[in-house]
Amino acid sequence: xxxxxxxRRLLMQSLVxxxxxxxxxxxxxxxxxxxPRGQARVLxxxxxxxxxxGGLLGADGWGGVPGVLANAHRVINVQSLAVQRGLExxxxxxxxxxxxxVAALLRTLDTLGVERADVIGxxxxxxxxxxxxxxxxxxxxxxxxxxxxxxxxxxxxxxxxPGAREMQRFLGSLRDTTITEAHVERLRCLxxxxxxxxxxxQAPQWxxxxxxxxxxxxxxxxxxxxxxxARLRNLPVPTLVVHGSATVPFHRAINAALLQRLPxxxxxxxxxxxxxxxxxxxxxxxxxxxxxxxxTPR
Numbered sequence: 001x002x003x004x005x006x007x008r009r010l011l012m013q014s015l016v017x018x019x020x021x022x023x024x025x026x027x028x029x030x031x032x033x034x035x036p037r038g039q040a041r042v043l044x045x046x047x048x049x050x051x052x053x054g055g056l057l058g059a060d061g062w063g064g065v066p067g068v069l070a071n072a073h074r075v076i077n078v079q080s081l082a083v084q085r086g087l088e089x090x091x092x093x094x095x096x097x098x099x100x101x102v103a104a105l106l107r108t109l110d111t112l113g114v115e116r117a118d119v120i121g122x123x124x125x126x127x128x129x130x131x132x133x134x135x136x137x138x139x140x141x142x143x144x145x146x147x148x149x150x151x152x153x154x155x156x157x158x159x160x161x162p163g164a165r166e167m168q169r170f171l172g173s174l175r176d177t178t179i180t181e182a183h184v185e186r187l188r189c190l191x192x193x194x195x196x197x198x199x200x201x202q203a204p205q206w207x208x209x210x211x212x213x214x215x216x217x218x219x220x221x222x223x224x225x226x227x228x229x230a231r232l233r234n235l236p237v238p239t240l241v242v243h244g245s246a247t248v249p250f251h252r253a254i255n256a257a258l259l260q261r262l263p264x265x266x267x268x269x270x271x272x273x274x275x276x277x278x279x280x281x282x283x284x285x286x287x288x289x290x291x292x293x294x295x296t297p298r
Contacts, residue, residue: 038101038108039079044070047141048117050109051077052125054275055219056187057212058083061122063278068285076117078108080125086214096218098225101128102135109139118292122146122277127222133237142295143235144288145258146242147274152226153257154250163250166190168223175220179213187216191274192248232261238295239265240288244276266291 041059043066051069053061059079066075081104085092093100105128109117119140121129126148133140151158151168158164167190174183181201188200188209200206239262243255251274259265268287272279 038081038104039084040108040112041066041077041079042112043067043075043077044073046073048114049073049075050105050114050117050119050129051075052105052119052121052129053077053080053083054122055080055082055124055222056184056209056215058125058215060208060212061275061278062281063275064281065277065284068281069288072289073118076109076112076114078105080128080215082124082218083212083215086212086217089214092218097221098127098131102132105132106136106139115139116141118142118144120144120146120288121148123149123274124219124222126150127225131227133239134231134235137235137237140237142292143237143239144242144291145239145255146277147244147247147251147255148258149222149251150225150254150258151223153229153232153254153261157226158250158254161250161253163190163248164253167250171219171223174216177217179216181210181213183216184209184213190248192246193273195246229257229261232258233263235262235264237264238291240268240291241265242268242270242276242284244272244274244279245269246271246273247276248274264295 049069051059051062051066053059059077062077066077069075080101081096082092082101116139119129119133121127121144123146126145127150129143130145130148130150133143149167151164154161154164158168170186170190185200188194193200193203200209241255241258241262243252255267259267268291270276270280270284277284
């Protein structure tokens with residue numbers, strides 16, 4: 001086995017072990033002062049719905065989705081530690097991984113008294129949502145995954161797919177570097193925003209993306225993460241797997257892998273690209289409510 005393969009295997013064993021330990025010690029993790037707690041914005045009343053946003057804008061990347069869902073639910077819009085630290089211009093802990101986000105989410109929900117919730121994760125938040133459900137399935141009533149960059153679900157960790165390989169190389173290059181506008185532009189291009197000669201710099205969200213750019217410092221951990229895809233076959237949670245009609249091929253491939261392995265999953269296509277729910281919040285919320293009616297007992 002080559003050095004890279006050995007390192008990935010050791011990392012995978014370490015992270016699987018971490019997930020098992022987290023699942024066995026949920027109460028201890030929630031009470032430990034060493035585990036950070038994410039910031040959360042709560043809207044509405046009713047059954048709890050947890051939103052986990054993407055790696056650049058986090059809780060501010062949902063557009064009108066929180067407000068629409070809050071008409072019938074208690075919406076808990078959780079800010080990731082990566083985005084929170086980026087906005088505060090604080091360095092990430094040296095031991096930060098995706099598992100850190102999962103532990104922080106557990107502590108946040110315990111602090112808010114949320115025993116079980118519908119969990120919706122987009123992009124980076126989708127990876128957190130998936131790993132949270134694998135570690136704590138009893139805490140998740142339904143799971144919605146919107147284009148999570150779970151590269152470990154693809155053959156050879158996605159390195160045989162040109163788009164997935166290039167995205168992972170880019171994310172790895174962000175480790176311990178100063179994030180610039182050029183990095184933001186490159187990320188958006190890799191997510192499909194440069195098709196047909198378009199420039200992300202002309203998008204109405206450009207100034208906000210640049211303001212939040214330090215969030216990208218933690219995204220190398222998405223490419224670092226490895227796991228056993230077979231674990232998904234034992235997840236009992238009903239899952240909605242969402243992609244935008246104009247999304248990039250590697251995200252379609254990851255979603256297809258999710259649908260192949262998750263035993264209780266169905267697909268939803270929305271208009272738009274990588275952040276499709278934010279582009280069509282009413283449409284997304286309506287489709288999500290129909291999913292709830294199909295899979296949850298009344």
